Amino acid sequence: MKVLVAVKRVVDYNVKVRPNGDGSDVEIANAKMSMNPFDEIAVEEAVRMKEAGTATEAVAISLGEAACQDVVRTALAMGMDRGVLVETDERLEPLTVAKLLAAIVKREQFDLVILGKQAIDDDSNQTGQMLAALLGWPQGTFASHVAVDDDRVQVTRETDTGSQTLSFQLPGVVTSDLRLNEPRYVKLPNIMKAKKKPLEKITPMELDVDISTHLAIIAVAEPTQRSGGIKVADAKELVEKLRNEARVI
Amino acid sequence: MTVLVIAEHNNSELHAATLAAITAATQISDAVNLLIAGNDCSSVAKAAARVQGVSRVLLADAPAYEHQLAENVAPLVVRLAEGHTHLLMPATANGKNLMPRVAALLDVAQLSDIIAIKSTDCFLRPIYAGNVIATVQSKDSLKVVTVRATAFEPANAEGGNAAIDQVETSEDLGLCQWVRDDVTESTRPDLTQAEVVVSGGRGLGSAENFQLLEALADKLGAAIGASRAAVDAGFVSNDLQVGQTGKVVAPKLYIAVGISGAIQHLAGMKESKVIVAVNKDEDAPIFQIADYGIVGDLFDILPALSAELDRSVNRP
Numbered sequence: 001m002k003v004l005v006a007v008k009r010v011v012d013y014n015v016k017v018r019p020n021g022d023g024s025d026v027e028i029a030n031a032k033m034s035m036n037p038f039d040e041i042a043v044e045e046a047v048r049m050k051e052a053g054t055a056t057e058a059v060a061i062s063l064g065e066a067a068c069q070d071v072v073r074t075a076l077a078m079g080m081d082r083g084v085l086v087e088t089d090e091r092l093e094p095l096t097v098a099k100l101l102a103a104i105v106k107r108e109q110f111d112l113v114i115l116g117k118q119a120i121d122d123d124s125n126q127t128g129q130m131l132a133a134l135l136g137w138p139q140g141t142f143a144s145h146v147a148v149d150d151d152r153v154q155v156t157r158e159t160d161t162g163s164q165t166l167s168f169q170l171p172g173v174v175t176s177d178l179r180l181n182e183p184r185y186v187k188l189p190n191i192m193k194a195k196k197k198p199l200e201k202i203t204p205m206e207l208d209v210d211i212s213t214h215l216a217i218i219a220v221a222e223p224t225q226r227s228g229g230i231k232v233a234d235a236k237e238l239v240e241k242l243r244n245e246a247r248v249i
Numbered sequence: 250m251t252v253l254v255i256a257e258h259n260n261s262e263l264h265a266a267t268l269a270a271i272t273a274a275t276q277i278s279d280a281v282n283l284l285i286a287g288n289d290c291s292s293v294a295k296a297a298a299r300v301q302g303v304s305r306v307l308l309a310d311a312p313a314y315e316h317q318l319a320e321n322v323a324p325l326v327v328r329l330a331e332g333h334t335h336l337l338m339p340a341t342a343n344g345k346n347l348m349p350r351v352a353a354l355l356d357v358a359q360l361s362d363i364i365a366i367k368s369t370d371c372f373l374r375p376i377y378a379g380n381v382i383a384t385v386q387s388k389d390s391l392k393v394v395t396v397r398a399t400a401f402e403p404a405n406a407e408g409g410n411a412a413i414d415q416v417e418t419s420e421d422l423g424l425c426q427w428v429r430d431d432v433t434e435s436t437r438p439d440l441t442q443a444e445v446v447v448s449g450g451r452g453l454g455s456a457e458n459f460q461l462l463e464a465l466a467d468k469l470g471a472a473i474g475a476s477r478a479a480v481d482a483g484f485v486s487n488d489l490q491v492g493q494t495g496k497v498v499a500p501k502l503y504i505a506v507g508i509s510g511a512i513q514h515l516a517g518m519k520e521s522k523v524i525v526a527v528n529k530d531e532d533a534p535i536f537q538i539a540d541y542g543i544v545g546d547l548f549d550i551l552p553a554l555s556a557e558l559d560r561s562v563n564r565p
Contacts, residue, residue, distance in 0.1 A: 011377070013513065016380055016512060017377040017380045017381055018380065018381070019381055026376075026377065026381055038494075093358055094349070094358070094359070095352065095353060095356075095357075095358050095359075098353055117494075118494060120377070120378065120493065120494075120513075121376065121377060122376050123361065123362065123375065123376055123377070123378070123493065124359070124361045125345050125349070125361055126349035126352070126359050126361060127349075128349075129319065129345075129346065129347075129348075129349035129350045129353070130349045130350065130352065130353035130359075131353075132319075132350060133323065133349070133350040133351075133352075133353035133354045134353050136424075137424070138320055138424040138425040139319055139320070139346070139350065139425070140425075141319075141345070141346045142342065142345075142346070144487065154428065158342070158487045158488065159342045159343075159430070159488065160341055160342045160343075160441075160488060160496070161430075161432045161433060161488060162430065162431045162432040162433040162486065162488055163430070163431045163486075163487075163488075164316070164427070164429070164430050164431070165427075165428040165429050165430075165431070166318075166425055166426065166427060166428060167425075167426045167428050168424060168425045168426060177487065177494075178477065178480060178481060178487065178490075178494065179480070179481075179487055213388070214357060214358035214387065214388050214389050215358050215360070215385050215386065215387055215388065216385070216386045216388065217383055217384070217385055218371065218384040218385065218386050219383070219384040220376075220381050220382065220383050220384070221381070221382050221384075222380075222381065222382070223375070223379060223380075223381075223382050226519055226524075226538045227538075228536060228537045228538060228539060228542075229524075229539055229540035229541055229542070230540075230541060230542070231531075231536070231541075231542045231543070231544060232541050232542070232543055233543075234543065234545075234550075234553065235543070235550055235553035235554040235556070235557045236553075236557050238525065238541055238543060238554065238557075239554065239557040239558060239560075241541055242502065242523070242525070242541070246502075246523045246540065246541075248445075248501045248502040248522065248523045249445070249469060249502065249558070
């Protein structure tokens with residue numbers, strides 16, 4: 001089984017992002033960048049499949065500007081076999097990313113694609129589902145458990161009321177949720193080794209995919225801020241305030 | 250312009266998040282169709298027909314739609330898309346699973362989790378865990394949108410009188426097989442609908458200690474929620490998670506216990522009407538947005554709160 005994992009370079013989750021001066025976009029010029037946390041979970045799952053012998057090859061792919069190869073290298077250091085960078089300076093929307101991934105999947109005949117369920121920058125939660133649609137494949141989204149048995153995969157998914165278990169024949173798409181696994185820390189020797197692993201660069205044009213945008217970001221702004229309230233001394237005062245001042249109990 | 254809303258339901262009841270999506274739809278157009286795709290779900294269609302603002306109910310009642318599998322429902326929605334300018338669904342787990350598949354099949358972009366409608370093609374949505382609100386315009390002729398339910402008032406569930414039209418259904422495509430649902434049993438109100446939510450974080454320390462929240466929640470008729478840290482630590486199941494990657498709630502009263510207030514958690518609860526924070530760290534960021542804060546040991550404060558509420562119930 002050949003596994004592809006998509007990894008996105010995003011502003012680190014500890015950075016508080018703000019609009020830029022003219023409110024046309026966010027200000028992230030010097031922000032610390034990291035691999036999207038859900039994608040780390042997706043990489044970890046693929047590496048474990050490799051280690052368990054269910055995956056024969058595990059490939060990491062990122063899409064975007066040249067610096068995105070950093071997160072591909074991180075994935076290689078975690079244990080992925082090789083990397084692909086689809087390089088462009090254009091802003092890529094989830095639908096475009098799905099189209100580019102579909103082109104790669106068709107070129108290389110992957111059996112399973114694992115993606116993070118959501119990127120923590122645009123919070124779209126779309127790409128995996130869109131990729132499954134474009135390929136006509138089944139989708140196991142928001143996965144908390146994945147079990148591969150020959151050419152079938154059983155996926156337990158997080159739902160609003162608990163969990164749901166699905167089973168489908170490969171090829172298919174899985175998107176990772178928080179509880180799927182705990183990603184490993186990358187060890188220094190593996191970072192060195194990762195530098196020697198192959199990383200192919202390709203452009204959207206070479207994949208014959210139209211990357212024009214469907215959405216325009218008109219403006220970005222800070223949300224209305226909530227101001228802090230007061231500290232109360234004890235439970236008695238709190239209940240009194242909730243009852244007589246806020247009138248919510 | 251006609252909007253098609255795809256209903257969130259469980260084959261017996263219409264989920265309240267659908268009512269919020271209907272309100273969003275009525276802000277776009279007076280012509281709002283509501284699709285009920287499910288199995289043995291005629292009772293949902295009858296309830297849907299009574300919702301104010303719904304012009305027509307489309308009922309797709311077939312075994313293939315029983316478990317809301319995106320593989321089966323997406324082609325149905327694509328087939329019904331013609332004649333509509335907007336496809337809306339609440340941003341529930343089902344909505345998030347289904348709508349991107351629909352959008353890709355139609356070769357249009359999706360706008361996720363919108364919180365306001367500026368015009369028929371321009372929407373507001375939070376990005377970066379709600380640190381920034383983006384105004385996004387769609388250039389597609391058909392807009393596929395998921396709606397944050399807490400950002401729109403629910404439509405009135407009674408007073409409407411829409412016609413119910415059966416639509417053509419399909420067989421199970423066989424791409425994906427449902428195995429089972431494991432539903433978390435709870436006698437408490439739905440987390441996303443509750444008027445009071447009591448949430449616990451890493452400060453609770455263990456799954457056992459989460460029981461301490463139960464007593465308080467019992468007294469308030471509250472739902473129980475959790476921070477991502479508490480879910481990661483294995484204290485509670487993921488369906489209780491409130492935040493950027495979990496559920497978004499906006500109750501009348503939100504009590505955060507042992508939650509430091511990471512931006513990712515605030516993203517899921519900062520629209521609550523009144524926020525209470527209990528934390529031993531007086532510098533915890535949660536206090537910056539809390540209306541009422543108590544600095545102290547939650548293991549002392551929780552029992553005291555429960556006792557105090559008992560007293561207030563008995564007040565003259």
